[in-house]
Amino acid sequence: MRTFAAALTAACLIATPLAAQPDAFRTGPVFTDFGQTADVETTMAIPADAQFAVAFDTATRADVGEINRTLNSAARFINMHVAAGVPRENIRVAVVVHGQASLDLTRAEFYAARQDGAEDxxxxAIEALLANNVQIILCGQTAAYYEIGLGDLLPGVDMALSAMTAHALLQQEGFTVNPF
Incomplete structure (x- = not known):
């Protein structure tokens, strides 16, 4: 029961916006504008030679004015592991996007036209993630459904045949899927 309560508390903290988080949460060392984490005393050691290849998946669009939760989680993953001593070059991250989250990957004009003139x-965040070698991949089937062309995507965002294809190819490259 204690483990469930701890997990529930952690899940609630992760879902809480940055402004409302306890003082223990901060950004950095890689991403300083998002990707907030807390220092944690652990009993599960991270081996000095740890290698991570993690794919995140999302279909949930961010609220207007907010960063997509999964993009934030990708930055959190990198920030927390680098802060814990894992060399940045030992961490590979990809984000596979489908469904309504696809709008979060589009250029300003496209986004604004579908969000009453709002800024994305x-x-x-996508620019910062890409600059840190995070792959961001849009499901082509979703793109076709929402009439998103390659020219509508933010620079650096890749288009796969499908999210299923992207995950299968990433798995062949040694990526695991993060369940959060």
């Missing part, structure tokens, strides 16, 4: 808060 994800653009800067």
């Amino acid at each position: 808060a994800n653009a800067a």
